[in-house]
Amino acid sequence: MAAAPQSTGRELSSPPTDGISNLRFSNHSDNLLVSSWDKSVRLYDASANALRGEFMHGGAVLDCCFHDDSSGFTACADHTVRRLVFNYSREDILGRHDAPVRCIEYSYATGQVITGSWDKTLKCWDPRGASGQERSLIGTYTQPERVYSLSLVGNRLVVATAGRHVNVYDLRNMNQPEQRRESSLKYQTRCVRCYPNGTGYALSSVEGRVAMEFFDLSEAGQSKKYAFKCHRKSEAGRDIVYPVNSIAFHPIYGTFATGGCDGYVNVWDGNNKKRLYQYPKYPTSIAALSFSRDGRLLAVASSYTYEEGDKPHEPDAIFVRSVNEVEVKPKPKLLPNPAT
């Protein structure tokens, strides 16, 4: 049933029956892949608001990603890494970790699947050919702590772990990290996302802050970095500080949206250091965000993330909203006429 789009966007029908861990738009269409704590991975056509397919796994699915428009990969709490082929409803296990697999990414640059797990390792997999760990595992790379978030851009991989560690890898040489860093925020890391232009990454934490970091370790490069507060509410003289769960970059403008446990989605212009827009509040915490490949749609997972333990909460829902240019386009900088 397609209700008229409200201020929150159109709500997708047949959402998962438990928390949503992540959602992703395809790079080729408006297909949306959604992973959930109800052990399912669902494929929606976001424009048509239709559920196209569903896979059930052995445990909560903590992350998912597309390969191409007809296949994808999932990271599961039952320690497995799976490949899914949507049209044929086929799935097989690519391999396993020793603990729940928390993040998964597919690298177009190297054709590899990269997974991060709470077993403190990163694994790279070759998804072609036969499955089974012996054939598909390319390498295992130990991390200082449990992996919480991963992001790829070009040949670079950024891994954020517990204990505020951040490792930056060059995918062409995974033997050791290109850079070992600590987060410049003070509390636990939630999410890390690379800038689409490949010059750095944004990192968010549980303390209502986002840090903008750069790969260039020179003085000039590091002088650009900064952090800002967001997703906080002032009450009785002090702040309620909400975790920032998700960051999503707009593919065209390079501005980015953040979603927090306060139920708000904000859009920021990192260059000009301004907030461009704040969407109306969603029913509960924002668990995940994703822009479509052309930036016209924003999928928002409004799904309580248990940051306050169990409490009565709104049902888990996915909203797909049309993005207006004014919400995401950086404002032009005003410059003087050159003197004639």
Added chain:
Amino acid sequence: MLALLFLCFIISFLSDVYGPIISDFRIADNFICRYGDDCKFLHVIPQQSQPSPFGFGTQTGTQFQRTNPQQQKPNPFGFGAQNNAQPREANDFGSRPNRFKPFENKWTRFSPLNTSSSSTLRQSDSQTPVPNHKCTDPESCKRQMIEDFENERPLWKLTCYGHNKNGPCDIVGDISYEELRALAYDEAKCGLSLQSIIDREKSLINSKLVEFQSLVQKPHAVSANASISTQNSVAGVSPNAPMTIQSGGPPPLSSFGQFGASVNSPGVFGAASKVLMSGANSALNVTKRIKLMNNTLSGNSNMDNSIWMKAEWKIGEIREEAPPDNCIY
């Protein structure tokens, strides 16, 4: 001369778009415009009401618009080296204070516009060129921590913490809410009672809060512990090895309710959850209660004692060292 004229024009236009210009800009005292009142530019005196752009006349207006698309560099793929974070007008007119210092965070929560009031951001928001905190003086470390805990205590309690940005953690052994949730789901599936799941989580939170308390009291003692506890930390959590911490007394009330293992039976747990307390406010009360708790929690509260409680060990879990005394019956 021409530069000053352009200055007037810029100020007016910008003040119209962005709000009041920084108040301490001054036109040079000896500047007298030769056109007087016939000048096509507005002679703006700052801090007064905003002139309308129509005073510029079409010629200027067109000029400005022509400039605009040239200078604006739409950055196709996000930001970074190409776009200087500083707006250029600040560089060209030295007397005008730069509103966008590189480290200065001018975010305001509710407005997309940067107004001059943004320079009066809260004390805790100072990201102006404050040098990174150096741990030379335990008192300043302590002050930093107290300030952090006072102003910016996150909602999520099971976090790590480092008072030094880009420095190692002072408190390790953080747990993400997904890990806690996964553990709770698994335990519920194994048949553990709701109450025991809740109790375990509460004691986790309490011991973490105690860690924060003792950090503030003894900032540098903890940094020594941090390296020890990294080895014993609650890392490598798998759902089969819950991280219970032995606490001395009954766990005080906390805001953490149970995790509804709603995968299996949403109805039962959903109803039960409403009975249990919830809400972030009670977390503040926990801090006070912790002080009343008996202090039997040792410094090594990070040690994973739950491994000794297990009925069965899987391969690889068998410990080589003797169990600690408090695990021996």
